[in-house]
Amino acid sequence: MSHDSMNRAPLVLLYLNVLVIATCGLVYELLAGTLASYLLGDTVTQFSLVIGIYLSAMGAGAWLSRLVVGQVARCFVEIELGVALLGGFSAPILFATFAWASLFQPVLYGLVFAIGVLVGLELPLLMRLLREQLDFEDLVSRVLTFDYIGALLASLLFPMFLVPRLGLIRTSLLCGLLNAAVALWGTYLLRPLLPRRVLPGLRGRACLVLGMLCIALLKADRMTELAEEGVLGDPIVHAETTAFQRIVLTRNSRGFQLYLNGHLQFNSVDEYRYHEALVHPPLSAAMTPRRVLVLGGGDGLALREILRYPSIEAVTLVDIDPGMTTLAERFPPLLELSQAALRDPRVTVVNNDAFVWTGRSGGGGGPFDAAIIDFPDPGSFAIGKLYTRRFYRMLREHLAPGALVSVQCTSPLVAPQTFWCIVSTMESAGFHVRPYHAAVPTFGEWGFALASMEPVPQQIRISPEVVSALRFLNDDVLNGLFSLPPDLNRIKTEINQLNNQAIVRYYDQEWNAWR
Amino acid sequence: MELSRRELIQLLLGAPALASVLSPGCHPPPRLPAAGQLLGQSLEVGHRLRDGFQPQPDVGSWQDLPVVIVGGGVSGLSAAWRFRQRGFNDFVVLELEPDPGGTVRSGTCSLCKFPWGAHYVPAPLPEHHLLIQLLADMGVVESTADDGTPVIAEQFLCREPEERLFFGGEWIDGLYPATGASPDDLAQLDAFRREVDRWVEWRDSAGRRAFAVPSRLSSDDSQVTHLDQDSVAEWLRRQGWNSPRLHWLVDYSCRDDYGLSAEQTSAWAGLFYFAARQRTAGSGHQPLITWPEGNSPLISHLLQNLGTSVRTGAAVTQIRPVGPPSRSAVPAPAAGARPTRISPAAQNSPAAPDSVEVVWYDTQTREAAGIRARHVIFAAPQFLAPRLIADFTQRTGRQTDLFRYGSWFVANLHLQDRPREGRVPLSWDNVIHDSRSLGYVVATHQTGLDHGPTVLTWYCPLCDEESRDAREKLLQASWADLADVVLTDLERAHPEIRQLTTRLDVFRWGHAMVQPIPGFRTSRQRQAAAVPDGRIHFAHSDLSGIALFEEAFDHGCRAADEVLEAFA
Numbered sequence A: 001m002s003h004d005s006m007n008r009a010p011l012v013l014l015y016l017n018v019l020v021i022a023t024c025g026l027v028y029e030l031l032a033g034t035l036a037s038y039l040l041g042d043t044v045t046q047f048s049l050v051i052g053i054y055l056s057a058m059g060a061g062a063w064l065s066r067l068v069v070g071q072v073a074r075c076f077v078e079i080e081l082g083v084a085l086l087g088g089f090s091a092p093i094l095f096a097t098f099a100w101a102s103l104f105q106p107v108l109y110g111l112v113f114a115i116g117v118l119v120g121l122e123l124p125l126l127m128r129l130l131r132e133q134l135d136f137e138d139l140v141s142r143v144l145t146f147d148y149i150g151a152l153l154a155s156l157l158f159p160m161f162l163v164p165r166l167g168l169i170r171t172s173l174l175c176g177l178l179n180a181a182v183a184l185w186g187t188y189l190l191r192p193l194l195p196r197r198v199l200p201g202l203r204g205r206a207c208l209v210l211g212m213l214c215i216a217l218l219k220a221d222r223m224t225e226l227a228e229e230g231v232l233g234d235p236i237v238h239a240e241t242t243a244f245q246r247i248v249l250t251r252n253s254r255g256f257q258l259y260l261n262g263h264l265q266f267n268s269v270d271e272y273r274y275h276e277a278l279v280h281p282p283l284s285a286a287m288t289p290r291r292v293l294v295l296g297g298g299d300g301l302a303l304r305e306i307l308r309y310p311s312i313e314a315v316t317l318v319d320i321d322p323g324m325t326t327l328a329e330r331f332p333p334l335l336e337l338s339q340a341a342l343r344d345p346r347v348t349v350v351n352n353d354a355f356v357w358t359g360r361s362g363g364g365g366g367p368f369d370a371a372i373i374d375f376p377d378p379g380s381f382a383i384g385k386l387y388t389r390r391f392y393r394m395l396r397e398h399l400a401p402g403a404l405v406s407v408q409c410t411s412p413l414v415a416p417q418t419f420w421c422i423v424s425t426m427e428s429a430g431f432h433v434r435p436y437h438a439a440v441p442t443f444g445e446w447g448f449a450l451a452s453m454e455p456v457p458q459q460i461r462i463s464p465e466v467v468s469a470l471r472f473l474n475d476d477v478l479n480g481l482f483s484l485p486p487d488l489n490r491i492k493t494e495i496n497q498l499n500n501q502a503i504v505r506y507y508d509q510e511w512n513a514w515r
Numbered sequence B: 001m002e003l004s005r006r007e008l009i010q011l012l013l014g015a016p017a018l019a020s021v022l023s024p025g026c027h028p029p030p031r032l033p034a035a036g037q038l039l040g041q042s043l044e045v046g047h048r049l050r051d052g053f054q055p056q057p058d059v060g061s062w063q064d065l066p067v068v069i070v071g072g073g074v075s076g077l078s079a080a081w082r083f084r085q086r087g088f089n090d091f092v093v094l095e096l097e098p099d100p101g102g103t104v105r106s107g108t109c110s111l112c113k114f115p116w117g118a119h120y121v122p123a124p125l126p127e128h129h130l131l132i133q134l135l136a137d138m139g140v141v142e143s144t145a146d147d148g149t150p151v152i153a154e155q156f157l158c159r160e161p162e163e164r165l166f167f168g169g170e171w172i173d174g175l176y177p178a179t180g181a182s183p184d185d186l187a188q189l190d191a192f193r194r195e196v197d198r199w200v201e202w203r204d205s206a207g208r209r210a211f212a213v214p215s216r217l218s219s220d221d222s223q224v225t226h227l228d229q230d231s232v233a234e235w236l237r238r239q240g241w242n243s244p245r246l247h248w249l250v251d252y253s254c255r256d257d258y259g260l261s262a263e264q265t266s267a268w269a270g271l272f273y274f275a276a277r278q279r280t281a282g283s284g285h286q287p288l289i290t291w292p293e294g295n296s297p298l299i300s301h302l303l304q305n306l307g308t309s310v311r312t313g314a315a316v317t318q319i320r321p322v323g324p325p326s327r328s329a330v331p332a333p334a335a336g337a338r339p340t341r342i343s344p345a346a347q348n349s350p351a352a353p354d355s356v357e358v359v360w361y362d363t364q365t366r367e368a369a370g371i372r373a374r375h376v377i378f379a380a381p382q383f384l385a386p387r388l389i390a391d392f393t394q395r396t397g398r399q400t401d402l403f404r405y406g407s408w409f410v411a412n413l414h415l416q417d418r419p420r421e422g423r424v425p426l427s428w429d430n431v432i433h434d435s436r437s438l439g440y441v442v443a444t445h446q447t448g449l450d451h452g453p454t455v456l457t458w459y460c461p462l463c464d465e466e467s468r469d470a471r472e473k474l475l476q477a478s479w480a481d482l483a484d485v486v487l488t489d490l491e492r493a494h495p496e497i498r499q500l501t502t503r504l505d506v507f508r509w510g511h512a513m514v515q516p517i518p519g520f521r522t523s524r525q526r527q528a529a530a531v532p533d534g535r536i537h538f539a540h541s542d543l544s545g546i547a548l549f550e551e552a553f554d555h556g557c558r559a560a561d562e563v564l565e566a567f568a
């Protein structure tokens, strides 16, 4: 290579560096803003705050650059590495703090400020490096041009490609990787300006950072399937795979959505309709419910409705997945939505398979005046067993005389055989059953069953202490739920038993035909 | 010389399994679970008896008791159950092992119970009244449907998903290897099913089914008994059915129920498997009754209220019919051990035997005792009859050499977590197509525990025609070698099985079950075996030639009825 080209090539490449640095810098800012508005709501405030802090931090960085005397090149590489680490891990760090700590806001603003300072240091240092090769006007115009092109690139890529295709965590890690690559590359481009003895150390550290980010990217692949966000439509704010299921929480501007194994469990926008319909018919019909059993419902939202009744003395909630109940107890938006119901001293959480728990006689806080059965739809044999005659028979052993039971029964419109199979199966286990329905916009037409070993009351009055707090139900609406339109007319089905699991077959056929 | 890993795998799992084993060369030793052991029946007394061990009880340790039941397996305990049901309590059951149950055996861990032997019984047809009564006592039969069929409480029926097959690299539903089956394969399967249906509906001139449970009630029409002449594989071929898939299904069924390949199983027994447990044409196989620990709850129920009438650790060493004692010999002569094999009573009585002396040996205290009984029910395997019953062959002229027995290996694998799942979920019965093993059943399946740790019970009969020598060596294989074979077998379907298994125990059944080879069912030897030898009555599944709970139960009840009739 001639001496000439050695001087030329780096110049073009350095501009490319400016482009990358500028793009990544803006992406970090957008990431922080988006995350803050997802997690904390209030988009305008969050974006303003994040932008304000970020810009002022950049200013601080620019000002600090004057303190760098000597070893400018080395400083530049080190700062790049810093940006790669902090920026690259910013989204994972923020998700983690949000889920498990109340320190979210300080961490958020601190991180935004730190990244801002580092990014603010980048350009002044780079310009000082280039000063030797260019005259001032040229330098400023070129660097700033690339800086602004980078900003444009970031603002286009971020909403159109990065977030929808990669998700927030991967976007952040990818930008970190780019910054780290710039740092490693810098050790070659700027070699004439770097002292020999620091070279190996710098490159080693650059490789280390690259490695860490790569590993995190691979892990992120396991944490959230790349396609998942695309499928669910909204950004994922929490995802974990427990021993029992995959729990994913998404968030959009209107609220939260909880998915278990890809099936929507609730949308915070209209979950009150579902949970009021599930809980109040049995609890109000039970007159003064003291002891209540909840099977499933680890999100705590049915609990919230139950705890509205002043007569409640004890609630036992049985959910198989400690991952779910812990999340509901600790994850701020869920905790808020359930009004911290899971932390109520009257509530006992049991993490066990409801089938196994129900099969054990006695104990466990019974006999119960009411039971709320809120299992996922019967899409697998492991869940289908919770809709069998055997299960309902075992349940009887835990009920006080005259106790009322409600069951979520999937959509009677989409899956009429599934719906009526539940009703028939409960009847075969000795229950009197009154099926009912409610409109839950994000689910559609939804089905429930109210059951008791005694005839189920024909008229239900919502307890006066409760009715004013409800948004969906009043006495008229509640009793109206029991009149089914003709398109939900009863059909004959098999009884769901452990040894036939007819319901799993019905459910599969009906929902597949619908999709 | 010991068997190499490859030889062992070939013998137990068959040639296809070998393909998965690495080619010869140096490999790190395969990973084995941290814990496990080799288990088996108590062999000591049996071996000593074979070597002529003949303990004599002290004269003072003789006791009089109307009835002794020898053997506390299903047949012996069923006889006891039947006695009590009919209000007769003057008997004792002598069982060699520390626990009753025979080939029904189970274990326990903190998570669940699991089987070591028999693990299911098909729901009985309405005709099997006594069995229905037993199951009703247990709460297993909860009512009777309008058409007379017993209604089984659903928690005792095998839960869906019942079975799946690992075939062509993936798990598929059911046991028929359907993937890639040609129209001809399916046509043959269909024709086979229609032939089974024909036998289900078939009745002889006396109105008997061709294949009934208990098998005693099956027709003896020559159309049916003729089937016993050939192997079921040969029978299939003779029908023009050569589909490898159909042959596999039938072969698997024979290995599963009888521990024999289709080439070794009589067509009578092969068809019995399919036709006896089906009610009407097209009604399909009767649903299976099962418990997490296999059939042990049946044993526990049979044992209920028996209390001290069952003595365990009591090995019967001799059974001899004796005539009435001479006056001077009552009571037994003065103390002093007699070196002779003949009891005081027998020596002095030329008259026809009016009682039976049973000598038994307490495996705990290592002392012998004797019981003078009016009747004995011999509910131990038939091959022991000539060894235990004095002058059996001379007196009865009966041979027992056609009673042949297969060996089985059963392993229980304790898993810290379940293997990864694909489209077809873990089922109760999980069968691997390219293996001579029967795959495994899942002990937690019936409990409703669908996540996390579990116990898998792996079954493998030794049915290939290996040399006696190889078989002896197999029975001497070490725990490590056997554990490796089990894991090698399962590894093909579950690559992570070695990491998941925390404990693996292996149980060796030397004489696991009688073999219904062609000709055995219709042999004189088998038919004569149930005929009483004077006051000695016989009960054991061996007498049917097929080792099934229902057969053992039936023989036990029948023998008890025989005894009560003799008393009447």
Ligand SMILES: Cc1cc2nc3c(=O)[nH]c(=O)nc-3n(C[C@H](O)[C@H](O)[C@H](O)COP(=O)(O)OP(=O)(O)OC[C@H]3O[C@@H](n4cnc5c(N)ncnc54)[C@H](O)[C@@H]3O)c2cc1C
Residues within 6 Å of the ligand: B070, B071, B072, B073, B074, B075, B076, B094, B095, B096, B097, B100, B101, B102, B103, B104, B116, B117, B118, B119, B120, B121, B314, B315, B316, B317, B379, B380, B381, B384, B388, B408, B410, B509, B512, B513, B539, B540, B541, B542, B547, B548, B549, B550, B552
């Ligand atoms: C691995 C395996 C799996 C099986 N699976 C099934 C199944 O799923 N379903 C099914 O129906 N059947 C199954 N069987 C067969 C089943 O075990 C028999 O149907 C039935 O339990 C046999 O009972 P039995 O009383 O006839 O014989 P055994 O179980 O052989 O009982 C005989 C008893 O006699 C005792 N005995 C022997 N010698 C003496 C002596 N000298 N003194 C005192 N006692 C003595 C033995 O210890 C034993 O307890 C299986 C068998 C095995 C080995």
